[in-house]
Amino acid sequence: MNSLDRLIKEKLQREIQAKTRRHFIKDCVAGMGGLALGSFFMSCNSFLGNKDNAKIALTERDINPLASMAPPFPAKVKSVIYLHMAGAPSQLEMFDYKPTLHKLNNQACPQSLLEGKKFAFIRGTPKLLGPQAEFKQHGESGNWVSNFLPHFSKVVDEVAFLKAVNTDQFNHGPAQLFMHTGSPRLGRPSIGSWVTYGLGSENQNLPGFVVLTSGGKTPDAGKSVWGSGFLPSVYQGVQCRSKGDPVLYIDDPKGITRNLKKSTIDAINNINRKEFNEYSDPEILARINQYEMAYRMQTAVPEVMNINNEPEHIKEMYGVQPGKESFANNCLLARKLVEDGVRFVQLFDWGWDSHGTGHDTAVDLGLRNKCTEIDRPMSALLLDLKQRGLLDETLVVWGGEFGRTPMQENREGQEMAYKGRDHHGDAFTMWMAGGGIKKGASWGVTDEIGFSALEGQVSVHDVHATMMHLLGFDHEQFTFDFQGRPFRLTDVEGHVIQEILA
């Protein structure tokens, strides 16, 4: 056999290998259809072999996975900004005022509260710890806010509090997963993925789901808290950095001009289009679209992620520090992203795990500093959205993965030098603001020391159900088939919290 024959044989082998089962079955179906068609039009044999006739019907979503889709019900909001305080902020120093706890400060915790409970670090009998902040009622609603949040207390009438949110997880990782995917175990899509999957995205130059982190670390649960789980990976959150390049490797390499880049992408897409004409696989079209979007993002993302061009008074209102990684920068970016039609913006701020193991985690010191860090930016975010007419079509959610104990932490049963609180998921505070939310509402009441809910206890699933409701979904009907059964964000639970809806 000469070398030419060998080459031809190898090429044929390659072609056979490149045919996947999908192509084989598709060709079979198309071929059968063609045969049937041929027999219908005995004389018109030109129909056979004309690929266009065998073309499958493509939906808009096949070509562009982020194409917009109508929600089942009219939505109250079109985008979401979720502010997550990773580590779990202490509700007892911020929103849930418990004067009785103050009186009981330093007294031993009653045994009845400890029975059958498991804490992350508390051992033996801990002592109760009074609130380390001063509380006042604010605004027309008269809702309580502590002096740790002086700016926020001025915008308190814009938000609705959930004072008795309940989670069954008491470690950061699982609790964060639960809060963002509806399950404490890995593998489920995050809220933002569900939302972009269900609604698509408005701006064709930007991702539909953007994640921004601050506080020096990413959440304990890792990137799964903005993962797409079993949904197509195009719906996962895109993490943007507020320092340096917003997205890694977004700049063209040195020596590559924008035009050269464009022709590279055009060449790749032309090959892909030929491939599509041969195999009619919609995945190829989706890929073509991804290349084009990535090219557009190269200019659009750095533009939207640049806060330097904002007017000075806006920068001051948020308290931004350009060039650094900060929660304030991220809040301003969140507004810009929502303004530019991004569907879901997820902010994580790390450093709220106030165990009292040192100065930074003491509820009267480090926590107060953390509060100062977020107080101005998050209040500014609400006001800025409002003055631009965006607050009535955006939902802002604030919370941690759980709350903290009314007892002072006694790690290893020892008294600790700093005042701290342990993880506690029975009753903690979250708030929501924006379109469809009842302004100034407060739902849920905890007992005298803030240990458990007396009334209006809501679960993490209830929070998700309410968010879905505002976005135009019935959380029970919004499902994705995977491994033989339909999955939903709220699993088999969840009720819409009517008390905080306008």
Added chain:
Amino acid sequence: MEVIQQLIGRLHPVVVHLPIGFIIAGLLLQWYDRKNNEWSKIIGIIFKWGFIFATLACMSGFLLYQSEGYSFDTVKFHLWMGIFTALFCLLMYLRLAEPSNIEFIKRLPIVLLSLSLFFLISFTGHLGGNITHGSDYLIEPLPNNIKTFLGIGPEVYEMPTLDEDNWEEAVLYADLVQPILNTRCVSCHNSKKEKGELQLEEENGILKGGEDGEVIEPNDPDNSALYARLILPLEHEDHMPPKDKTQPSIEEIEIIKTWIANKNSFDKTIGELGLKKELFYAFFPKKKDDTYPDVEVAEIPKDTISAIKKKGFHIEQVSENSNFIRVSCINKPTFTDKDFNLLSSVKNQIVYLDLGETQITDGIFEKLSTLPHLTVLKMDNTRITGKNIETLEKLEYLKNLNLVGTNFEEVHLDHLKRFKKLQIVYLLNTPIKKTYQTDKPKEGEVFFDYGGYELPKIATDSIIY
């Protein structure tokens, strides 16, 4: 014995079709033979068979009625007319086939017998169908407008409702439980049909239970058939209502459970039972969503939408069941007044229009005034000054107007005050001074939001603890 009886009974739906076939064949032959009168003998034999199988059908039908728990009221007309059909077949046979000795049979007019038989099989058959398939079976597939025309009206299931103001005064049984039973259960478990010997029409029937005993175990819903069978898997043979019937909602099932768990009281109010409001949300009258106009508009053809999308507009349907759309130029910053014509085919459907950061000028207002259902209009960061904005007064649904970052002039604000439904106007970064509207607007008045909110510096801003 009972098994055989039941088996024969269940053959009834098969057997009935034999006499129907014979009778129709006989009647048709009579019609063909109306002039020659040559086939009388054969036609007679056909009616003889008709008589024999009609009798068998009557007997199997009777057995079916006895073994399947139908009440006599439901079946009596069907039964009697079946028997008459058999009798008329016999008369017809006697009249045609055998030279009869009985005088009155000879004198019976054949036409009368034929007509009677025709009516008898039609009506008997129809009544029989009503028993097995329900009395609305035949007309159910008719389109709703024809049903309305016939005066039958489309049957829409309505959940019982509670008054949100005094829900605690409603009697749990009378205002919720019985209405739920009425719509979900009573069509089979009533005094006529009594399937499973169970009646759920009123207190006594419910307490009496069915063939398997009582259906309620007070305070123990899980052991009460009335609740437990509702939550069995749909495929389970004991599941109620049967899987081809419409199923109660989760909230309705929860009400049945709560009622049984609270001693199935027949007279206590919700307040007396101390039940939580959460249970009843689904039964409060639905607040009408008034975000967008309560008007029906035509559906936009799919290819029209994709044609507009190809032009660079972002289009979203308001919801799956609404033909209204939201249009945004977020991906089309080059939009000019002229481009408005690209949207003229969907004028009626646009309720939300975002023209922010585009090239529009004051010339756009006149064009915008042709969007009858426009509710939200964004023109932020454009070159408009407000000249001619009064043409938008025509838009009777316009609620929300965004003029942020424009050169909107104060003189044109007065026009906006006359807009009927306008609620809020955003004026951040415009030349307008805050003094224009200082008082809080009254109910129904438009609110001008000048923005410019500030968070003044305070001492604690820079303290680090």
